[in-house]
Amino acid sequence: MTNIKFAYNTLVYVDEDIEQGIKRIAGFGYDAAEFVGEPEMMDANHIRRLLDKYKLEASSICAIYTPERDLVSSNPDIRKNAVSYLKKCVDFAVTLGAKGISVTPTANMKIHAETDRETELGWAAEGIREAGLYAEEHGIRLCVEAWNRYETYLINRLEQSLALVKAVNLQNVGCMGDTYHMNIEETDIAEAFRSVGDKLYYVHFADSNRAAPGRGHINFEPIAKALKEMNYAGYVSLEILPPLADPFSGAKFEEFYDLYTKESIAFLKKLFNQS
Numbered sequence: 001m002t003n004i005k006f007a008y009n010t011l012v013y014v015d016e017d018i019e020q021g022i023k024r025i026a027g028f029g030y031d032a033a034e035f036v037g038e039p040e041m042m043d044a045n046h047i048r049r050l051l052d053k054y055k056l057e058a059s060s061i062c063a064i065y066t067p068e069r070d071l072v073s074s075n076p077d078i079r080k081n082a083v084s085y086l087k088k089c090v091d092f093a094v095t096l097g098a099k100g101i102s103v104t105p106t107a108n109m110k111i112h113a114e115t116d117r118e119t120e121l122g123w124a125a126e127g128i129r130e131a132g133l134y135a136e137e138h139g140i141r142l143c144v145e146a147w148n149r150y151e152t153y154l155i156n157r158l159e160q161s162l163a164l165v166k167a168v169n170l171q172n173v174g175c176m177g178d179t180y181h182m183n184i185e186e187t188d189i190a191e192a193f194r195s196v197g198d199k200l201y202y203v204h205f206a207d208s209n210r211a212a213p214g215r216g217h218i219n220f221e222p223i224a225k226a227l228k229e230m231n232y233a234g235y236v237s238l239e240i241l242p243p244l245a246d247p248f249s250g251a252k253f254e255e256f257y258d259l260y261t262k263e264s265i266a267f268l269k270k271l272f273n274q275s
Helices: 018-027 044-053 076-096 117-137 158-168 179-185 189-199 221-229 258-271
Strands: 005-009 032-037 057-063 100-103 141-145 173-178 200-205 235-238
Touching (some): 018 044, 018 258, 032 235, 044 057, 044 076, 057 235, 117 141, 117 158, 141 200, 158 173, 173 179, 173 189, 179 189, 189 200, 189 221, 235 258
Parallel strands (some): 032 057, 141 173, 173 200
16 A cells, blocks of 8 residues: 555646536546646636535646746846746645645746856756745755656756755755656666655656556556665656646647546556555
């Protein structure tokens, strides 16, 4: 047995009423739903009522990093805005009962640095520390996620995530791994997870093509074995996205709704030997 819980990211449920997504995730037997980090566009109290109605947890806030929310921008006003955004995500998480927030220092799809790496990592640590202190007051974790080289240039592997986490030096700031990104960047996904040990705070699962696990070529068995041997007791959340150059464009693919949601929970339960 394992204490791992399963979640599904509602990000892929494009143009659908949030209640339908929550109902679907609960109905297929997940423990939790993950929510898009757009606090000003979502009714947190309404979502919390729906979670209570369907007896579902909120696992995490999937923060969205745009050019206006860039923790390593050379513009100090943009860096300040990024920290402010993270604090709003903390408030959003508290209302929903979510446990953490994903953090990536750069804007999504930003692939060129604006200054030297040491300076940018310093800005990242400074901003994450300020937001992290606020999150700590509210019992929320910040999870530094490594993205692949085509979406960011700064934090691509878990060893880099861990180095930044150590620089921040807060108990509630840890690492986050996503198997889709890791299948591009890591030599051995299972060993990469092991390398961060008890600083692994959150996990995303998606296959090599960012579809449901089992529809690509990642071997998830050694990954599950590593997580169990590490006594990882957090969430494994499905973040599966459309096969597009820009998967965040809002395109709707029907298989990501009922089909992949149902298929993925069955895959996870078998993988982790949960009934």
